[in-house]
Amino acid sequence: MKKTALFALLLLFTAVGIFSCQKDSGVDPAGSDATVDRKALLTQWADSLVKPGYQRFNDKMAVLKTKTTAFTAAPTPATLLDARQAWQTAYLEWQKVELFEFGPAESVSLRNHFNIYPADAAGINRNIITGTYDFEVATAIPQQGFPALDYLLNGVAMGDAAIVQQYVASAGHRRYLTDVVAKMDQTFGTVYSQWNSSYRDTFINNAGTDASSSLSRVINAYSLYFERYLRAGKVGIPAGTMTGTPRPEKIEAYYLKGTLPLQLATTAHATVQSFFNGRAGRPSLKSYLDALGAKDSRSGQSLTSIVNTQFGVSAQQLSSLGPDLFTTITARNADAVASYNEMQKAVRLIKVDMTSALGITVTYVDNDGD
Amino acid sequence: MQSSPLQRYLHRYTPAAPLATFRMAFGLLVLASVVRFWAKGWIAELYLKPKFFFAYYGFEWVRPLGPYTYGLFVFCGVCALLVTLGYWYRTAAAGLFVSFTYIELMDKSTYLNHYYFVSVVALLLLVLPAGRYFSLNAHLNPARWRSEVPRWTVDALRLLMGIVYCYAGLAKLNSDWLVHAMPLRIWLPAKNDLPIIGPLLDRVWVAYAFSWFGAFYDLTVPFFLLNRRTRLWAYVTVVVFHVLTAVLFPIGMFPYVMMVAALVFFPAEAHERFLARLRGWWNTTPAARPSMSLVYAPRTRQALLLVLGVFFVVQLLLPFRYLLYPHELFWTEEGYRFSWRVMLMEKMGQVQFKVVDSATGRARLVNNYEHLSVLQEKMMSTQPDMLVQFAHYLRDYYARRGVHNPKVYADAYVSLNGRLGKSFIDPTVDLARVTDDLRPKPWILPFDDEISGL
Numbered sequence: 001m002k003k004t005a006l007f008a009l010l011l012l013f014t015a016v017g018i019f020s021c022q023k024d025s026g027v028d029p030a031g032s033d034a035t036v037d038r039k040a041l042l043t044q045w046a047d048s049l050v051k052p053g054y055q056r057f058n059d060k061m062a063v064l065k066t067k068t069t070a071f072t073a074a075p076t077p078a079t080l081l082d083a084r085q086a087w088q089t090a091y092l093e094w095q096k097v098e099l100f101e102f103g104p105a106e107s108v109s110l111r112n113h114f115n116i117y118p119a120d121a122a123g124i125n126r127n128i129i130t131g132t133y134d135f136e137v138a139t140a141i142p143q144q145g146f147p148a149l150d151y152l153l154n155g156v157a158m159g160d161a162a163i164v165q166q167y168v169a170s171a172g173h174r175r176y177l178t179d180v181v182a183k184m185d186q187t188f189g190t191v192y193s194q195w196n197s198s199y200r201d202t203f204i205n206n207a208g209t210d211a212s213s214s215l216s217r218v219i220n221a222y223s224l225y226f227e228r229y230l231r232a233g234k235v236g237i238p239a240g241t242m243t244g245t246p247r248p249e250k251i252e253a254y255y256l257k258g259t260l261p262l263q264l265a266t267t268a269h270a271t272v273q274s275f276f277n278g279r280a281g282r283p284s285l286k287s288y289l290d291a292l293g294a295k296d297s298r299s300g301q302s303l304t305s306i307v308n309t310q311f312g313v314s315a316q317q318l319s320s321l322g323p324d325l326f327t328t329i330t331a332r333n334a335d336a337v338a339s340y341n342e343m344q345k346a347v348r349l350i351k352v353d354m355t356s357a358l359g360i361t362v363t364y365v366d367n368d369g370d
Numbered sequence: 371m372q373s374s375p376l377q378r379y380l381h382r383y384t385p386a387a388p389l390a391t392f393r394m395a396f397g398l399l400v401l402a403s404v405v406r407f408w409a410k411g412w413i414a415e416l417y418l419k420p421k422f423f424f425a426y427y428g429f430e431w432v433r434p435l436g437p438y439t440y441g442l443f444v445f446c447g448v449c450a451l452l453v454t455l456g457y458w459y460r461t462a463a464a465g466l467f468v469s470f471t472y473i474e475l476m477d478k479s480t481y482l483n484h485y486y487f488v489s490v491v492a493l494l495l496l497v498l499p500a501g502r503y504f505s506l507n508a509h510l511n512p513a514r515w516r517s518e519v520p521r522w523t524v525d526a527l528r529l530l531m532g533i534v535y536c537y538a539g540l541a542k543l544n545s546d547w548l549v550h551a552m553p554l555r556i557w558l559p560a561k562n563d564l565p566i567i568g569p570l571l572d573r574v575w576v577a578y579a580f581s582w583f584g585a586f587y588d589l590t591v592p593f594f595l596l597n598r599r600t601r602l603w604a605y606v607t608v609v610v611f612h613v614l615t616a617v618l619f620p621i622g623m624f625p626y627v628m629m630v631a632a633l634v635f636f637p638a639e640a641h642e643r644f645l646a647r648l649r650g651w652w653n654t655t656p657a658a659r660p661s662m663s664l665v666y667a668p669r670t671r672q673a674l675l676l677v678l679g680v681f682f683v684v685q686l687l688l689p690f691r692y693l694l695y696p697h698e699l700f701w702t703e704e705g706y707r708f709s710w711r712v713m714l715m716e717k718m719g720q721v722q723f724k725v726v727d728s729a730t731g732r733a734r735l736v737n738n739y740e741h742l743s744v745l746q747e748k749m750m751s752t753q754p755d756m757l758v759q760f761a762h763y764l765r766d767y768y769a770r771r772g773v774h775n776p777k778v779y780a781d782a783y784v785s786l787n788g789r790l791g792k793s794f795i796d797p798t799v800d801l802a803r804v805t806d807d808l809r810p811k812p813w814i815l816p817f818d819d820e821i822s823g824l
Contacts, residue, residue, distance in 0.1 A: 242737075295788075353718075362744060
């Protein structure tokens with residue numbers, strides 16, 4: 001046995017020696033700022049992305065609340081414009097935090113309360129008339145949040161004068177607008193306060209890679225957001241890639257139209273990109289993947305550069321859909337479909353190649369290696 | 371009759387104790403597996419919630435039984451318990467084999483090598499005389515009691531263990547595993563937060579060391595376990611190795627099954643001592659009686675040996691069936707299952723199905739998650755046979771919803787062991803018309819790389 005063990009060890013070290021010599025030329029040694037340190041990565045995300053992002057959004061929500069309160073207190077064209085402006089600003093800021101649907105946001109289904117569209121205009125009108133509604137039930141999901149505000153501030157009547165008139169005349173409208181904003185404020189408030197109290201530590205201390213780990217949750221939320229809510233929601237579904245028929249009325253901010261819908265989409269896309277890259281010298285998905293040495297073993301190209309190249313192509317194709325996404329979807333449908341396709345390529349790099357390189361598990365069920 | 375070495379071997383007898391301890395340990399582990407599976411809520415999640423199940427070729431009639439699936443698990447657990455006790459042994463072993471195998475055949479996406487191992491062992495136990503000693507059967511019916519059994523009945527279990535280890539080792543002799551340390555190079559850094567060994571797992575050389583040691587261990591451990599002088603140390607490595615895999619990978623009960631099953635390599639005296647201690651706990655002192663051998667009638671003996679012979683020939687050949695397929699095994703997975711290929715691939719994929727109406731030409735994309743569980747979608751994305759099965763389900767689903775003669779196309783993207791993902795199957799092939807059988811699938815796109823080795 002002794003001899004055998006010795007032989008085995010010898011064989012092992014020889015092999016390791018041979019292979020490490022081979023490999024050292026190809027793999028760049030992990031630098032001081034490029035370590036496979038998940039806790040550092042999670043800390044960076046919590047303290048430099050999620051919490052500040054939520055703080056900025058919280059500020060915009062406060063303005064939205066003030067301006068809509070002013071509007072319902074005294075509906076005039078001027079207060080309407082103010083409220084609409086506050087809504088646009090908050091909506092754009094929302095694009096920078098919607099992808100954080102993990103932890104507290106996931107447990108309250110923040111997105112369901114903020115941005116499921118198209119808005120259910122008929123349902124909203126019914127709610128206004130009956131005056132009884134519960135924003136927690138499933139049917140009420142498209143009757144609240146930014147899409148509902150889009151309808152309430154831009155779509156309840158033709159032209160600003162008529163909209164103002166509607167609010168002057170109807171207490172139900174005033175009340176519904178107030179309630180929608182209050183519900184957003186309240187729901188976001190719980191998420192925000194949890195991040196500012198105990199959840200931050202829970203998050204950074206759950207530093208494993210199993211299905212319940214913070215990294216796994218974040219990556220899951222990130223790729224799900226990119227795939228379903230950016231790629232499909234903002235472009236694919238309106239462009240008709242799922243059904244074969246363009247449905248431009250399914251775009252985000254449909255009642256306002258103009259440049260905002262595309263602006264929302266490009267903001268979301270830029271957020272996805274910057275979440276991946278982070279800040280130079282700070283932990284990020286990019287630095288983590290580089291520290292792992294993730295690369296395409298066929299070509300030797302680093303995974304992060306492949307991802308960034310595709311992000312670039314995808315961002316460019318998306319921005320070409322301007323100025324007015326609604327018109328583009330019917331007038332230049334092929335471009336919209338092309339944008340969807342470029343995003344799809346990026347989605348795959350994130351969902352398949354990146355997730356695989358990170359070695360995180362996606363289900364709790366036993367697995368003996370595919 | 372001439373007395374060849376083989377003939378002499380077949381007439382050797384050995385104490386029945388190893389069979390009895392194996393029977394009890396195995397029964398308890400299966401029982402624990404069933405309880406664990408239930409407690410984790412997997413029965414509902416895997417067998418009740420999904421709308422569609424991936425049947426095995428030729429076993430399309432095996433389906434979850436709705437709420438009665440719980441009954442199936444109860445039945446399986448009861449059989450495992452009866453096997454442990456050695457009560458109604460033969461019937462219980464048959465029930466265990468049938469019910470456990472049925473459970474495993476319900477959905478391909480839950481395939482695990484250790485489940486297959488459990489089925490195979492249950493089949494062996496069905497023919498081996500493991501209920502004749504230290505069992506309720508023998509206690510209640512002393513005429514059935516036998517303290518010695520033919521040597522080959524115990525060796526059959528050892529041979530099976532040997533096959534499992536050696537084939538798992540052979541499967542590791544490929545360039546991804548040995549030359550690139552894949553997939554351990556991906557999996558180990560993901561565990562770098564473990565106490566003590568964590569920091570080591572970031573090192574590339576550790577992935578190589580684990581890969582090479584793993585292959586060496588699998589290939590040799592059965593021989594070290596067979597050898598009297600190395601046995602104890604070999605068993606220590608069995609425990610260390612499997613505890614390590616249990617810590618590092620989400621492989622459930624597998625490490626424990628193997629740790630316990632490997633005890634069968636210990637000599638009869640060790641098992642006898644263990645059983646004596648058990649008797650001590652029960653305060654039952656066995657009536658001292660002369661040892662009695664289980665002597666089969668010649669016909670029975672021949673039939674049993676024939677069954678075992680066929681069984682082992684199948685076991686030896688089945689893992690090599692992949693040679694009948696023309697392309698890279700890890701990529702196509704044609705002939706991959708039931709071959710003791712464990713932890714060899716980090717494979718991930720994404721697939722987008724498109725259903726086209728033959729009459730109107732209208733196309734629509736499918737949201738897989740509306741039809742499949744997370745596990746099912748994950749497994750399907752990288753396995754061609756499952757892609758066809760799901761395509762057929764989609765064909766029927768959309769035909770019921772008024773789509774004329776639906777055509778189903780899949781745009782699949784798969785990455786394997788650190789290679790950048792690439793198109794997996796031909797997106798222009800109408801999968802609705804492709805037959806799902808065991809022939810090579812010409813519509814799997816080339817791998818564009820080579821993994822050399824077995």
